[in-house]
Amino acid sequence: MIGTGYVGLVSGACFADAAHCQVVCVDSNVGKIEALERGEMPIYEPELGELVQRNVAAGRLRFSTDLPNSVQQAQVVFIAVGTPSRRGDGHADLSYVFRAAEAIGRSLRSPGFTLVVNKSTVPVGTARRVRELVARNAAPGARFEVVSNPEFLRQGTAVRDFMHPERVVIGVPSDREPAAVAQFAPGDGDHAHRALDPDQGSHFDAKECARMLMAKLYGPIARAKQVPILFTNVEEAELIKYAANAFLAMKLEFANEIADLCEVAGADISAVTHAIGLDGRIGADYLQAGPGFGGSCLPKDTRALARIAQEFWRPCRLVETVIEGNEARKRRIAQRIALAAVAERADMNQVYGRCIGILGLTFKAHTDDIRDSPAIFIVRELVELGARVRAYDPRVSHREVRQALGDEIELVQSVHEAAAGADVLAVLTEWPEFRETCAALGPQGLDKLMRQRVLFDARNLWRPVDWQGSGFTYHSIGRPTLYATADETVEKAALDTSPGAVHRFR
Numbered sequence: 417m418i419g420t421g422y423v424g425l426v427s428g429a430c431f432a433d434a435a436h437c438q439v440v441c442v443d444s445n446v447g448k449i450e451a452l453e454r455g456e457m458p459i460y461e462p463e464l465g466e467l468v469q470r471n472v473a474a475g476r477l478r479f480s481t482d483l484p485n486s487v488q489q490a491q492v493v494f495i496a497v498g499t500p501s502r503r504g505d506g507h508a509d510l511s512y513v514f515r516a517a518e519a520i521g522r523s524l525r526s527p528g529f530t531l532v533v534n535k536s537t538v539p540v541g542t543a544r545r546v547r548e549l550v551a552r553n554a555a556p557g558a559r560f561e562v563v564s565n566p567e568f569l570r571q572g573t574a575v576r577d578f579m580h581p582e583r584v585v586i587g588v589p590s591d592r593e594p595a596a597v598a599q600f601a602p603g604d605g606d607h608a609h610r611a612l613d614p615d616q617g618s619h620f621d622a623k624e625c626a627r628m629l630m631a632k633l634y635g636p637i638a639r640a641k642q643v644p645i646l647f648t649n650v651e652e653a654e655l656i657k658y659a660a661n662a663f664l665a666m667k668l669e670f671a672n673e674i675a676d677l678c679e680v681a682g683a684d685i686s687a688v689t690h691a692i693g694l695d696g697r698i699g700a701d702y703l704q705a706g707p708g709f710g711g712s713c714l715p716k717d718t719r720a721l722a723r724i725a726q727e728f729w730r731p732c733r734l735v736e737t738v739i740e741g742n743e744a745r746k747r748r749i750a751q752r753i754a755l756a757a758v759a760e761r762a763d764m765n766q767v768y769g770r771c772i773g774i775l776g777l778t779f780k781a782h783t784d785d786i787r788d789s790p791a792i793f794i795v796r797e798l799v800e801l802g803a804r805v806r807a808y809d810p811r812v813s814h815r816e817v818r819q820a821l822g823d824e825i826e827l828v829q830s831v832h833e834a835a836a837g838a839d840v841l842a843v844l845t846e847w848p849e850f851r852e853t854c855a856a857l858g859p860q861g862l863d864k865l866m867r868q869r870v871l872f873d874a875r876n877l878w879r880p881v882d883w884q885g886s887g888f889t890y891h892s893i894g895r896p897t898l899y900a901t902a903d904e905t906v907e908k909a910a911l912d913t914s915p916g917a918v919h920r921f922r
């Protein structure tokens with residue numbers, strides 16, 4: 417497994433566990449491999465630590481920085497390296513994939529057959545390019561094939577998703593495609609047996625071998641739940657991944673647009689999405705309105721699909737609109753939080769010096785990943801508006817946050833500390849801990865900590881009714897704001913002597 421990130425590490429550990437094969441997870445990041453060898457998880461992913469530990473102990477899983485040696489020993493080599501957005505144009509940056517392909521080519525064992533599987537999310541035509549690069553770098557006579565096997569796991573539930581997929585997609589070069597190795601004369605024998613045994617010489621069928629190896633690997637996972645294994649051509653497999661992610665992003669953006677409408681129309685978005693989600697043609701997943709979608713996949717994959725479509729002269733207008741809508745949404749949520757901090761006085765100068773408590777920096781709960789997190793974008797905007805930000809997230813790496821945001825914000829260790837002295841407390845990630853701690857504190861506990869009684873719930877963790885009569889102003893997404901009673905808030909505002917302290921509550 418080349419690349420030991422969210423996808424590579426989870427896939428490697430799951431294959432070792434389910435298919436009982438020997439897996440070596442390779443990474444060029446020495447620190448990551450050293451941590452894994454010490455038994456430390458370089459990422460936070462529920463169930464992963466235990467799974468890795470079990471398979472290391474069973475002698476099925478190990479870690480290495482030695483790509484050539486690992487590839488030489490392997491029958492199947494997965495490429496699971498990152499494909500981030502290329503700076504400037506939104507295209508997928510394929511440099512990590514291509515570098516891995518070249519290194520694999522240089523390391524192929526010969527004689528023997530190696531199946532190269534591209535698991536990274538890549539634009540149409542990449543598998544073909546990987547095939548060329550492997551061939552160009554391989555020793556004469558090295559036999560290999562390249563297939564595409566997009567991954568659909570979600571961070572936060574990655575192990576469960578991998579072990580219980582809804583489908584497995586395997587893109588194999590079509591039969592029109594010339595073999596990636598020297599052409600062998602057609603033979604007569606038992607193809608099933610011979611396909612798996614390259615030493616059978618002239619009867620060896622690389623594509624058939626690729627299909628069978630993949631079916632064998634996924635067999636234990638797919639068989640248990642009768643999961644369909646879909647064999648497609650490589651172009652289809654590459655497009656399926658982008659189309660699926662773009663569709664999910666579209667659902668989220670749709671829910672966000674309807675949420676905006678609900679706020680002014682006196683409707684509750686959860687009632688609307690619950691009802692439409694029950695329609696089997698629509699489905700309830702990915703209909704949660706929020707601060708905008710983020711993470712290491714949906715933003716970059718929608719951008720990449722838009723670019724691919726433009727290059728093929730078939731622009732995907734819907735996807736382009738979703739990307740624009742999401743960028744505008746994150747900015748708008750930042751503005752709404754800033755306005756909430758100054759009791760909606762429509763003067764952004766008032767935001768200067770206001771203290772904003774932030775709960776959650778990761779792009780969603782149950783992960784430590786802040787890549788393309790809406791929370792990071794929103795905090796950056798708030799800092800630019802002059803706010804003082806104090807943020808708490810239970811899992812995030814402080815080093816990574818510092819890299820993303822610099823020293824402009826204060827990172828704290830608890831909900832209590834984030835709330836202390838805050839003009840508004842904003843929930844940006846749906847960690848259950850935030851709901852539980854705030855419930856335990858209750859409105860009185862929060863009131864004692866905060867400077868103003870204002871909450872901004874960008875994840876709809878609570879219902880407005882939970883804050884009714886509490887003296888708090890409660891802003892949420894897709895639901896009319898619940899305002900504090902005038903008496904209680906005026907009393908609080910009287911203590912505040914800073915500029916912009918006269919609050920207007922409806």
Ligand SMILES: NC(=O)c1ccc[n+]([C@@H]2O[C@H](COP(=O)([O-])OP(=O)(O)OC[C@H]3O[C@@H](n4cnc5c(N)ncnc54)[C@H](O)[C@@H]3O)[C@@H](O)[C@H]2O)c1
Pocket residue numbers: 418419420421422423424442443444445448483496497498499512515516519535536537538567568569570571712713
């Ligand atoms: N994260 C997800 O939820 C998810 C889900 C499905 C698909 N994907 C796709 O899977 C791919 C990997 O995503 P990820 O989130 O696991 O990335 P990641 O950044 O977490 O991990 C990639 C790893 O590859 C390593 N690497 C890069 N080049 C290497 C090389 N030449 N040799 C060895 N190691 C190398 C990096 O050091 C890094 O540890 C991407 O294309 C992504 O779009 C991700």
